[in-house]
Amino acid sequence: MLKFFAMRLLTTVPVLVLVTFVAFGLVLLIPGDPAVTIAGPDATVEQVAAVRERLGLDRPVVVQYWDWVTGALSGDLGTSLFTSRPVATSIGDGLPVTMALAGTALLISLLIAVPTAILSALRRGTWLDRVATVGSSLGIALPSFWLGLVFVLIFSLGLGWLPATGYVAIEEDPAAWLAHIVLPALTLGIAGAAESTRQLRGSIIGVLQQDYIRTARAKGLRARMVIGKHVMKNASVPLVTVLGLQITALLGGAVLVEQVFGVPGLGQVAINAVTTRDLPVIQGVVLVAVLVAVVCNLLVDLAYGYLNPKVRPR
Amino acid sequence: MTQTLPPAPAPPTETTLLVEDLVVDVLTEHGWATVVDGVSFRVARGETLGIVGESGSGKSVTCLSIAGLMPPRQTRVRATTLRVLEHDLTALSPKQMDDIRGPRIAMIFQEPMTSLNPAFTVGDQIAEVLRRHEGLSRRAARERAIALLDRVGVPSPQRRYRQYPFEFSGGMRQRVMIAIALACRPDVIIADEPTTALDVTVQAQILELLRELQREHGMSVIFITHDLGVVADVCDRVLVMYAGQIVEGAPIVELFEQPGHPYMEGLLAAMPRMDQPAGELASIPGHPPRVGAMPDGCRFHPRCRYAEDRCTGAGSPELVRLGPTHTTRCLRHPELTLRGTP
Numbered sequence: 043m044l045k046f047f048a049m050r051l052l053t054t055v056p057v058l059v060l061v062t063f064v065a066f067g068l069v070l071l072i073p074g075d076p077a078v079t080i081a082g083p084d085a086t087v088e089q090v091a092a093v094r095e096r097l098g099l100d101r102p103v104v105v106q107y108w109d110w111v112t113g114a115l116s117g118d119l120g121t122s123l124f125t126s127r128p129v130a131t132s133i134g135d136g137l138p139v140t141m142a143l144a145g146t147a148l149l150i151s152l153l154i155a156v157p158t159a160i161l162s163a164l165r166r167g168t169w170l171d172r173v174a175t176v177g178s179s180l181g182i183a184l185p186s187f188w189l190g191l192v193f194v195l196i197f198s199l200g201l202g203w204l205p206a207t208g209y210v211a212i213e214e215d216p217a218a219w220l221a222h223i224v225l226p227a228l229t230l231g232i233a234g235a236a237e238s239t240r241q242l243r244g245s246i247i248g249v250l251q252q253d254y255i256r257t258a259r260a261k262g263l264r265a266r267m268v269i270g271k272h273v274m275k276n277a278s279v280p281l282v283t284v285l286g287l288q289i290t291a292l293l294g295g296a297v298l299v300e301q302v303f304g305v306p307g308l309g310q311v312a313i314n315a316v317t318t319r320d321l322p323v324i325q326g327v328v329l330v331a332v333l334v335a336v337v338c339n340l341l342v343d344l345a346y347g348y349l350n351p352k353v354r355p356r
Numbered sequence: 357m358t359q360t361l362p363p364a365p366a367p368p369t370e371t372t373l374l375v376e377d378l379v380v381d382v383l384t385e386h387g388w389a390t391v392v393d394g395v396s397f398r399v400a401r402g403e404t405l406g407i408v409g410e411s412g413s414g415k416s417v418t419c420l421s422i423a424g425l426m427p428p429r430q431t432r433v434r435a436t437t438l439r440v441l442e443h444d445l446t447a448l449s450p451k452q453m454d455d456i457r458g459p460r461i462a463m464i465f466q467e468p469m470t471s472l473n474p475a476f477t478v479g480d481q482i483a484e485v486l487r488r489h490e491g492l493s494r495r496a497a498r499e500r501a502i503a504l505l506d507r508v509g510v511p512s513p514q515r516r517y518r519q520y521p522f523e524f525s526g527g528m529r530q531r532v533m534i535a536i537a538l539a540c541r542p543d544v545i546i547a548d549e550p551t552t553a554l555d556v557t558v559q560a561q562i563l564e565l566l567r568e569l570q571r572e573h574g575m576s577v578i579f580i581t582h583d584l585g586v587v588a589d590v591c592d593r594v595l596v597m598y599a600g601q602i603v604e605g606a607p608i609v610e611l612f613e614q615p616g617h618p619y620m621e622g623l624l625a626a627m628p629r630m631d632q633p634a635g636e637l638a639s640i641p642g643h644p645p646r647v648g649a650m651p652d653g654c655r656f657h658p659r660c661r662y663a664e665d666r667c668t669g670a671g672s673p674e675l676v677r678l679g680p681t682h683t684t685r686c687l688r689h690p691e692l693t694l695r696g697t698p
Contacts, residue, residue, distance in 0.1 A: 252470065253465060253467050253470040253471045254470065254471055254472055254473040254474070256425060256465065256471070257463075257465065257471045257472065257473070257533070257536070258473065259425055259457070260423060260425060260457055260462070260463040260465075261457065261458050261462075261484070261485045261488065261536065262453075262454045262455060262456065262457035262458035262459070262485070262488060262489060263454070263484065263485075263488055264451075264454055264488075265450075265454075267484075267488070271476075272473050272475075272476075275473075275475040275476070276473070276474070276475050349475060350474070350475065351474070351475065351477075351520040351522070352474070352520070352522055
């Protein structure tokens with residue numbers, strides 16, 4: 043397993059190099075000259091040239107890339123063109139919030155999906171199964187910003203149970219953190235929950251028909267052991283695939299949900315940067331988002347290795 | 357359906373499994389259909405009972421029903437008596453049946469390639485039976501599982517314990533299945549076509565292993581197969597099933613020398629033999645009836661070369677006794693002289 047981990051870790055190196063290329067390449071792809079944007083519409087040619095020199099944009103692209111990469115490796119992602127704050131600081135503020143949101147969303151979606159899928163698969167064709175199927179279709183179909191607003195209407199404005207917007211760091215006040223994160227996380231997680239439920243229900247039904255499940259029952263194992271151990275370990279493989287895809291979707295979805303609930307996460311940072319064409323910030327956010335995705339995919343592959351002994355190298 | 361049989365002579369040894377009038381219905385597209393119809397038999401300690409028949413004859417369903425392994429919502433199982441030693445299986449809850457499977461009844465299945473869970477080590481799959489039924493610690497279960505692997509002839513059991521099923525050959529996996537079945541020293545082992553998927557040489561080794569283990573532990577074995585060669589090799593007594601019913605039951609030698617039912621005669625004639633020229637292999641014409649569309653009268657009559665008018669109507673014939681241990685479900689048995697194998 044350790045060898046598998048090391049091998050898998052090594053293969054992420056080329057991916058990371060490629061990612062820095064792409065993130066940095068944004069400068070070349072985005073139309074317009076950042077120097078012109080910053081200097082303002084009324085600037086003279088000399089002023090633009092001065093800005094360009096100050097930002098180092100007049101140097102060869104390869105040199106700029108090298109500076110950026112070596113800087114990124116030491117944690118320096120440059121400074122914002124507008125606020126002059128270090129990019130790393132902005133990301134450092136937003137990332138933990140988004141991670142907490144996405145993590146909680148994932149947890150909530152699993153807490154919904156796993157029991158629902160198991161019950162649904164075991165009681166296939168009953169009303170419970172039908173309710174779950176309709177529910178998951180709805181969960182996939184309903185857009186998250188709408189769902190978020192509905193949740194706010196019901197739980198915040200209507201019942202007054204939870205705050206409608208804002209965020210409190212977990213280290214400041216865990217209870218307030220939980221109160222603030224539940225609605226956004228639920229909003230973000232519900233589509234994933236619906237998708238995972240469907241996928242898991244299908245794979246559980248498939249696994250239940252396998253000969254080895256009959257063997258497990260023939261051994262006299264208790265039903266919870268047959269389901270919890272023998273069925274779930276095999277049925278989880280497609281779920282893990284879906285989760286791997288969902289993690290990326292969660293990061294994208296977080297941008298929207300953070301807007302709806304006024305959560306100061308990476309999404310807010312990204313939106314501000316994009317609307318002001320704040321390139322260093324955009325580059326930094328893209329780099330970090332891709333890094334998170336790469337790490338999550340690494341975890342997914344490790345989970346495969348755990349679930350399916352055949353994929354481990356010998 | 358009840359059988360009106362003269363009382364059978366008292367069995368010389370303890371009865372481990374007693375089945376009386378077992379009826380199994382399964383849910384099909386066209387509603388409930390009876391796939392096992394009034395099956396009764398007993399198995400004595402140390403005895404090997406063969407159940408033969410074509411696929412779809414109900415032999416596997418019979419055994420899965422006894423073990424409580426048929427899917428509950430698509431199956432109805434009824435029986436006058438279903439007893440393993442002193443345990444009345446008809447009165448047990450599903451949870452209580454969990455306690456029977458393993459220490460009382462164990463099963464070996466046909467497909468060694470798919471009957472082991474690919475996600476767990478072989479050792480874990482043996483050890484969990486011991487932990488479940490005998491409450492052994494992880495360590496103690498491991499020791500016993502390694503000993504079992506050794507006993508069923510898996511080389512280097514210490515190393516093999518930690519390996520996964522995909523690292524085992526078909527024959528080795530079937531040895532593991534046997535180790536699992538054997539783990540809690542069951543009173544009855546039901547082996548459902550345990551050698552069908554294996555090479556002939558491996559098949560012989562597995563049969564020999566089963567025979568040895570049976571002698572060692574004094575288990576009763578129910579051997580389900582369609583292979584008469586295997587039956588002749590391992591069984592003391594045989595039940596022949598056709599279309600959900602037992603059509604003949606006899607000790608092995610008697611069954612082969614003097615079959616009492618035209619279906620059994622047909623099966624014997626269809627067996628390839630060394631002393632016959634190739635290409636003269638006989639077969640029984642036609643196909644077994646479909647579930648839910650049983651012919652009236654004797655269920656075998658559409659395919660029977662001896663069938664006459666009275667075979668075709670007024671319900672299925674009763675099982676009648678030909679001798680102290682020989683029964684048949686044929687109306688014409690007194691007048692027929694059926695051909696066996698020398």
